[in-house]
Structures are given as C-alpha cells and as structure tokens.
Amino acid sequence: MLLAVGKGSGSVEVWAYDRSGCQCDNACVYDAHDCVVTALAWAFDGYCLYSSGQDDHVRCWVLCGSCLCEVPIPSNGPGLRSSNDLPGAFLSCLGVAVSPGNLVLAMVRNTDAEQLDPMYERRVLKAAVQFFWIGGQLNLLPDNSLDVSKDAFLGFPANELVHWKSSILWSLKKFENPEKPLVTWDIIAALLAFKQSIPNFVDEILFKWLSVTYLDSSVSHSLDDVLIRIPQTLLTATSRQLHLLNVICRHVILSQLMADEINSKANIGPTVADMEHSPLWLELLFISERELRERLVGLSFSAFLTHMSHSAKSSIESGNWSPVGVAQMELWITRNHDHIRVQLKELASEVVKAERRFEPMESGDEEQCIHCSALVPFDSPDVAFCCGTETVNGVLEKHKLARCSTSMQVCTTTPSWFCKCCHRWTSKLAPETLFTMPGYGSDVRPPAESPTAGVQSKALCPFCGILLQRLLPDFLPSASPV
Structure with missing residues (x-):
C-alpha cells in the first residue's frame, strides 16, 4: 500500500507501507x-496520483514499479471543450478530487480578483470548480481484445479510445462489488457523450462488458446475439450486476425514453411502436427487473414463513426488517403466473397454507385510497387507480396512486423515498440481503439467514441499487438526497 504526502516546499513523498510487518519505508521524493x-x-x-499546488498547477503521476513518472493530463474528452478555452483568471489550485468511476478529475481553483470585473465578477466569483476527463489517461486492462474498430477513430486518436475503453470497463468491473456505493454518473456521462459522437464505440464497449460479465466469454457474433443470450443467465447473476445493468439500460441505451414511459411499457408490454427504441434492450431491462422483483418477493415470503413459525414464541424485535405487502405479492404472482419460476410458485403456496393456519400478520389485499377512501384494486406493482367516488355533478372521480417498489402497497401520505433513475416510490425499505445476493441459484428459498434481517442501513432502490431521495410533505423542508 502506498501513502503520498505533500510538503510545504512543493515536494511529494511516496511511502510504501508493509501491512504484514507494519513497516513504512520512504519510496521516493x-x-x-x-x-x-x-x-x-x-x-x-493507486496507478495514478494527481497533485495540486499553490502554483496553480495540477500534475499527474503514473506508478511505474516503485517510481512515479509524470504524464500529461489529457486536454480533450468526449463532448467537452479543451481546458485551454477556459479564462486564465486563476491564482492557485486549492484541491483535487477523483470521481467515483475514476473518469473525471475535479479541481477547485481560486480566482485572481485583479483580472475580474470589479462591478460583478469580483463580488461573487471567489473560486471555480474545473473538470477534466481522465478516462483516456492509461490502459488499465492490457488486452488485445480491447482494440477498437477503425470506424470509431473519428475525431479521436486510436490509443486514446483504447484507453477510454479500458477505463470504462475497469470502472464497471469495480462497481460489481456490492460494498462499493453505486455512483456511476461519470460512466454514464462518458457513454452518453461518446454515444452522440461515436455510437459504434459505445456498442463495442457494451458488447465487451456484457460478454465478459454475463456470458463469461468474449466470443460472440454480434451485440444483438449477446442481448438474446443474456436473459438466460440472469438467474445466476448477482444483484449488483442486475442493478448495474438496469442503470446502464435506462440512462444510456434508453435515455430517449422517460422513466415513467418505460415503467408503463413494463406493465402493459412493449408495442410495435417500441421497435424504434432498441426492443432487445427493453426486453432485457424488463427481464432483469422481474428477476429482482422475484428475489424480493422470495425474500419476503421466506421471512413471512419464518415469522409465522416464531410468532407464538416471540414478537418481532423493533428495528429489524419484517415483510410487508404479502397479500399484494400474492396477487402479483397470480397475475404473472405464466412468467414466474416454479420455485417461487411453490413458496407462494406455502405462504397461503400458513395464512390458513395462523392469523395473518397484516390486513388483506383490500386497500383504500388515501384521498377518498375508495377501494383500490391491484392492477400493477408500480401504480394504482382507486375505484373513485361520485362528485356532486355526477362525475366519477378517480385518483392515481403510487405503489411502494418494495411492498407493492399503496404509498401513504407519510414521507417516502424516490428513485431518480426508475422514478419509483418506496415507503418500506428493502432488506439488506437483496443487495448482496450472489444469485438465485437452484434453491427454492433466497438466502434469508434469519427472520430479523436488518434493514438496509442506507435507503437504496431495489431495482437500481442507487441511493434514494427523501421526499417530504410541503410543510416540511425541501427534499434532499440521503
């Protein structure tokens, strides 16, 4: 492990720390x-080190063995102007930070008041944040298969595209670790920028990523062939891989479609008009989200059965996760009976038998509208429409309600969580086990170790894996991210 130390003299020291011997040696200055x-x-x-100083310079150092070699920072990137176009009104660089995917470098620089307009800019402009693309810095995955086609060289040197492809694939691989927060804005921004200028290059990146991650092979005929084969492997994919796939599908491939529009297509099925919007990607997204929903339902059913068997001995401890919306999940399985795997159907039948033997843990499937108290039938796991009430003018007034993405129950007026990716609402957080599942496998029951599986410490979307936003009533402070 390396430790870098910046000095007041302008020098940078790199120390090598030996964990086994608990010894720290000065490697170089x-x-x-x-x-x-x-x-x-x-x-x-640890392959790259970025340093900034009061001399208003930012330098990049690449690790070569036990030494650091300075390399220039790329001056261009996908969809962004060169840094040379920025005005030279800065005195020094106050700090640097690297984006979660290691594709963007952010620098905080304070301005030179003497070069600013005294009436306007000097009063308000004290510092600025400058961004640089660094995805083309180096090749992290030396592999002959990373070579890009000659058609993709438009406007970019071939070696930079190889470096970009390597960096994006490296970042996607790092985010497969469920312990790493799923913050992929820099990856999405880079792919969208390349999609506008070099769409074939994005196809090559996604082809390589999908082939290696979900098919465990880089040999295939075309991207369409990969998209057709992947649904057969999602059963054994980790939940993090499914979350990452859903985010890429929605924000990169299907970015021209609104999230609510995609959700409606998932409930009623794609139409002929959807053929213009990557039908294979749409189908892959729907299958991936259904796989996650089946895992969530399976976890809820398993926890429900365990709670029922222990209900006579002890009550559920406060602060522990307990299943909610079992009745709605049973209705969902009934409506999608032809598409649900046999193991989950058998688990659902056990739940029905347990409900007959014991008193249910929650009320039945009848729900009431939070606005008019009318009955709310179950037609979709995402949205609901109440039966409505007749107004004084004889008009039947119905209300559109949001369903919780975890429990499928109608969300109440209490503060809820909202996903900026899939635009789903959540009033009951999903269990932590859902986000760390290595795959469903052939076992009937998902890995629910105990009936009191702890609630996820951070509010995460069960379908995207990203942090949810907390939405509060109008009379409370405005919504803010977690």
Whole structure:
C-alpha cells in the first residue's frame, strides 16, 4: 500500500507501507510544485496520483514499479471543450478530487480578483470548480481484445479510445462489488457523450462488458446475439450486476425514453411502436427487473414463513426488517403466473397454507385510497387507480396512486423515498440481503439467514441499487438526497 504526502516546499513523498510487518519505508521524493502542495488524490487503484499546488498547477503521476513518472493530463474528452478555452483568471489550485468511476478529475481553483470585473465578477466569483476527463489517461486492462474498430477513430486518436475503453470497463468491473456505493454518473456521462459522437464505440464497449460479465466469454457474433443470450443467465447473476445493468439500460441505451414511459411499457408490454427504441434492450431491462422483483418477493415470503413459525414464541424485535405487502405479492404472482419460476410458485403456496393456519400478520389485499377512501384494486406493482367516488355533478372521480417498489402497497401520505433513475416510490425499505445476493441459484428459498434481517442501513432502490431521495410533505423542508 502506498501513502503520498505533500510538503510545504512543493515536494511529494511516496511511502510504501508493509501491512504484514507494519513497516513504512520512504519510496521516493519528487519536486512536484514550486509552492505548497494543496491536495493529493489517488486514482485507478493507486496507478495514478494527481497533485495540486499553490502554483496553480495540477500534475499527474503514473506508478511505474516503485517510481512515479509524470504524464500529461489529457486536454480533450468526449463532448467537452479543451481546458485551454477556459479564462486564465486563476491564482492557485486549492484541491483535487477523483470521481467515483475514476473518469473525471475535479479541481477547485481560486480566482485572481485583479483580472475580474470589479462591478460583478469580483463580488461573487471567489473560486471555480474545473473538470477534466481522465478516462483516456492509461490502459488499465492490457488486452488485445480491447482494440477498437477503425470506424470509431473519428475525431479521436486510436490509443486514446483504447484507453477510454479500458477505463470504462475497469470502472464497471469495480462497481460489481456490492460494498462499493453505486455512483456511476461519470460512466454514464462518458457513454452518453461518446454515444452522440461515436455510437459504434459505445456498442463495442457494451458488447465487451456484457460478454465478459454475463456470458463469461468474449466470443460472440454480434451485440444483438449477446442481448438474446443474456436473459438466460440472469438467474445466476448477482444483484449488483442486475442493478448495474438496469442503470446502464435506462440512462444510456434508453435515455430517449422517460422513466415513467418505460415503467408503463413494463406493465402493459412493449408495442410495435417500441421497435424504434432498441426492443432487445427493453426486453432485457424488463427481464432483469422481474428477476429482482422475484428475489424480493422470495425474500419476503421466506421471512413471512419464518415469522409465522416464531410468532407464538416471540414478537418481532423493533428495528429489524419484517415483510410487508404479502397479500399484494400474492396477487402479483397470480397475475404473472405464466412468467414466474416454479420455485417461487411453490413458496407462494406455502405462504397461503400458513395464512390458513395462523392469523395473518397484516390486513388483506383490500386497500383504500388515501384521498377518498375508495377501494383500490391491484392492477400493477408500480401504480394504482382507486375505484373513485361520485362528485356532486355526477362525475366519477378517480385518483392515481403510487405503489411502494418494495411492498407493492399503496404509498401513504407519510414521507417516502424516490428513485431518480426508475422514478419509483418506496415507503418500506428493502432488506439488506437483496443487495448482496450472489444469485438465485437452484434453491427454492433466497438466502434469508434469519427472520430479523436488518434493514438496509442506507435507503437504496431495489431495482437500481442507487441511493434514494427523501421526499417530504410541503410543510416540511425541501427534499434532499440521503
């Protein structure tokens, strides 16, 4: 493990720490800046070190063995202007930070008041944040299969595209770790920018990623062939891989479609008009989300059966996760009986038998509208429409309600969570086990170790795996991210 230390003299020291011997040795010293070193940031798992100083310079160092070699920072990137176009009104660089996917470098620079307009800019502009694309910095995955086609070289050197392909694939691989927060804005921004200028290059990246991640092979005929074969392997895919696939589908491939429009197509099925919007990707997204929903339902049923068997001995401890919406999940299985795997159907039948033997843990499937108290039938796991009430004018007034993405119950007026990716609402957080499942496998029951599986410590979307936003009533402070 390497430790970088910035000095007031402008030098940067790199120390090598030996965990086994608990010993730290000075590896090398570099004269990086003419003034005080203000910030250091490692990137690409320690392959790159970025340093900034009061001399208004940011430098990049690449690890070569036990030494650091300075390399230039790329001056261009997908969809962004060169950094040379920015005005030279800065005095020093105050800090640097690397994006979660290690594709963007952010720098905080304070401005030179003497070069700003005294009436306007000097009063409000104290500092600025400058962004650089660094995805084309180096090749992280030396592999002959990373070569890009000659058709994709339009406007970009071939070696930079190879580096970009390597960096994006490396970042996607890192996010397969469920312990790493799923924050992929830099990956999505890079893919969208390349999609506008070099769409074939994005297809090559996704082809490589899908083939290796979900098919465990880079040999295939075409991207369409990969998309056709992947649904057969989603059963054994990890939940994090499914979440990552859903985010890429919605924000990159299907970015021209609104999230609510995609959700409606998932409930009623794609139409002929959808053929213009990547039908294979749409189908893959629907199958992936259905796989996650089946896992969530299976976890809820397993926890329900365990709770029922222990209900006579002890009550559910406060603060522990307990299943909610079992009645709605049973209705969902009935409506999708032809598409649900046999193991989940058998688990549902056990739940029905348990409900007959014991008193149900929750009320039945009858729900009431939160606005008019009319009955709310179950037609979709995402939205609901009440039966409505007749107004004084004889008009039947119905209300559209949101259903919880975890429990499928109608969301109440209490504060709820909202997903910015799939635009689903959540009033009951999903269990932690859902986000760490290695795959469904052939076992009937998902891995629910105990009936009191802890609630997820952070509010995550069960279908996208990203942080949810907390939405509060109008009379409370405005909504803010978690």
